Amino acid sequence: xxxxxxxxxxxxxxSIFFPTILVAxxxxxxxxxxxxxxxxxxxxxxLFALFLTFSFLYELLNNSFDYDNTEHIFRFVLVYEISLVxxxxxxxxxxxxxxxxxxxxxMSLFSNRFTGLFATAxxxxxxxxxxxxxxxxxxxxxxxxxxIAIMLFGSIDENFKVSFSIFLxxxxxxxxxxxxxxxxxNEELNLEQFLMPIVNISVNTIILFGILKYFNDNVAxxxxxxxxxxxxxxxxxxxxxxxxxxxxxxxxxxxxYLTERIAKACxxxxxxxxxxxxxxxxxxxxxxxxxxxxKFVKDNSFPPEAAKxxxxxxxxxxxxxxxxxxxxxxxxxxxxxIMQIFASDKNAKxxxxxxxxxxxxxxxxxxxxxxxxxxGRDMKNVREIMKKEILYYDFLR
Numbered sequence: 001x002x003x004x005x006x007x008x009x010x011x012x013x014x015s016i017f018f019p020t021i022l023v024a025x026x027x028x029x030x031x032x033x034x035x036x037x038x039x040x041x042x043x044x045x046x047l048f049a050l051f052l053t054f055s056f057l058y059e060l061l062n063n064s065f066d067y068d069n070t071e072h073i074f075r076f077v078l079v080y081e082i083s084l085v086x087x088x089x090x091x092x093x094x095x096x097x098x099x100x101x102x103x104x105x106x107m108s109l110f111s112n113r114f115t116g117l118f119a120t121a122x123x124x125x126x127x128x129x130x131x132x133x134x135x136x137x138x139x140x141x142x143x144x145x146x147x148i149a150i151m152l153f154g155s156i157d158e159n160f161k162v163s164f165s166i167f168l169x170x171x172x173x174x175x176x177x178x179x180x181x182x183x184x185x186n187e188e189l190n191l192e193q194f195l196m197p198i199v200n201i202s203v204n205t206i207i208l209f210g211i212l213k214y215f216n217d218n219v220a221x222x223x224x225x226x227x228x229x230x231x232x233x234x235x236x237x238x239x240x241x242x243x244x245x246x247x248x249x250x251x252x253x254x255x256x257y258l259t260e261r262i263a264k265a266c267x268x269x270x271x272x273x274x275x276x277x278x279x280x281x282x283x284x285x286x287x288x289x290x291x292x293x294x295k296f297v298k299d300n301s302f303p304p305e306a307a308k309x310x311x312x313x314x315x316x317x318x319x320x321x322x323x324x325x326x327x328x329x330x331x332x333x334x335x336x337x338i339m340q341i342f343a344s345d346k347n348a349k350x351x352x353x354x355x356x357x358x359x360x361x362x363x364x365x366x367x368x369x370x371x372x373x374x375x376g377r378d379m380k381n382v383r384e385i386m387k388k389e390i391l392y393y394d395f396l397r
Contacts, residue, residue: 004061008073013053015077020049020084020122027088027130041129048122052115059115066112067219076110079103080119087123091131095138096181096196100124101173102208104146105153109215113150120146141180145173153212156220162212169208170201223303227271230300231256231278237300238278241285248285251335252278254396258331258389265381266323273324275306276313280328283314290315320372329368330382334359335396342397352390356383 024045028038056076063070083103090098100120108116124142128135149169156162177197229235233253242249256277263273283293293314297307312318313325320326337359341348359365360383374382 009057009060012073012077013057016056016080017049017053019081020052021046023084023088024126024130027091030088031091031130031132033130037129041126044129045122045126048125052119052122055118056111056115059112064112065115066109069110069112069219072110076107076115079106079110083107083119083123087127088130090127094196095131096177097200098124098127098138098142099200099204099207100142101146101149101169102204102211105149105169105208106211106215108150109153109156109211109219113154117147117150120150137180137184141176145169145176148172149208156212156216162209162216166205166208166212170205173204174198174201223305224271226301226303227275227306230302230306231271231274237282237296241282245285247339248281250396251332251339252281254335254339255280255328255332257392258335258386259328261389262327262331262382262385263324265385266327266378268323268327269305272303272306272309273327275302276309276324277328277331279310280313280332282310288314320368323373323378326369326372326374326378327382330360330365333365334386338393338396346397350393352393353387356386 021042025038025042028041033041059065060070060073069076083100083106086099086103100123104116104120106116107119110116111119121139121143124139124146125135128138131138149165149172152165152169153162174197177200178194182193182197230237232238238249238252241252256274259277260270260274263270282288282296286292288296290311293311294307297310302310309322309324313320313328320329334356337355338350338352341350360379369379
């Protein structure tokens with residue numbers, strides 16, 4: 001279990017627990033509830049706040065939060081506080097205009113699905129109790145529509161392809177609101193009855209898109225542009241490698257090409273794998289120590305994951321664990337073997353299929369991967385991709 005500083009944990013817990021009770025009770029007086037209702041709302045929200053605080057800390061301490069949310073816990077706290085205040089104000093508006101979907105998705109993205117959904121459920125309950133409406137239908141409408149949206153946005157595509165998910169989420173909300181609120185009005189259906197649901201969907205869409213854009217740029221794919229820069233063959237560090245040794249430079253370039261294709265087939269992080277392939281010879285070529293290598297990745301602003309993997313890969317005392325490391329290791333072995341053959345005889349005829357099979361069946365290769373995350377299916381993909389790239393290997397002559 002990761003060690004956390006106590007101060008941020010205490011601040012986040014206090015910021016969730018006490019404001020929930022204070023806002024709920026304060027809103028109860030604002031809406032002129034009876035003392036019995038105030039007591040009821042106070043007890044219900046206190047229990048909700050207690051278990052939300054507990055679940056938040058439990059998920060956090062067990063590293064169950066998605067993305068890098070464990071390192072940025074106040075993002076959730078901030079969105080929750082905003083959602084809490086809005087939930088206390090919703091009873092001023094028509095029930096079909098309550099906005100939970102966008103904020104529920106935001107809370108889940110900045111923690112995890114369970115925490116976000118539980119927080120949303122409690123806030124819907126609070127709004128219903130303050131409004132004095134029947135709990136069942138509003139709760140069903142907003143809980144289910146938010147749950148579906150959270151599921152749809154559980155994984156943000158690196159190309160930010162979220163338009164269909166937004167459309168489907170809002171369509172679901174419209175269907176639920178129509179069935180839950182519009183059809184219950186004992187009136188003939190007309191466009192005016194859909195005005196508030198349409199306004200609600202429009203506001204949810206705008207806010208949801210803004211939240212997702214922020215999340216994509218600052219959380220899910222915040223290192224995307226950085227990888228594009230340092231994984232460019234014209235990047236300064238790679239140019240220096242080329243000036244130091246053309247052989248090492250081209251070995252890295254060819255390894256990166258093969259690595260990229262295998263990493264895609266194995267479902268790995270392609271950017272990280274490709275980055276490791278480009279720079280896995282840096283230490284050897286420049287005679288760096290481990291401390292020198294750590295300084296190198298820091299000076300070149302490597303993303304944390306890429307920096308950690310390169311340092312681990314270059315440490316002779318470290319075993320190959322991650323698939324990205326294994327793929328770079330295998331790709332480099334094959335590229336180097338072919339380069340060595342052509343260095344001796346540029347016109348040599350090579351049976352690439354036989355060379356690949358022989359290499360992958362070597363005892364030292366199997367031993368190197370013994371403790372890794374590579375599965376039998378992954379190794380099958382490695383073999384297949386290597387054999388599909390036969391035409392490419394002639395560029396190594």
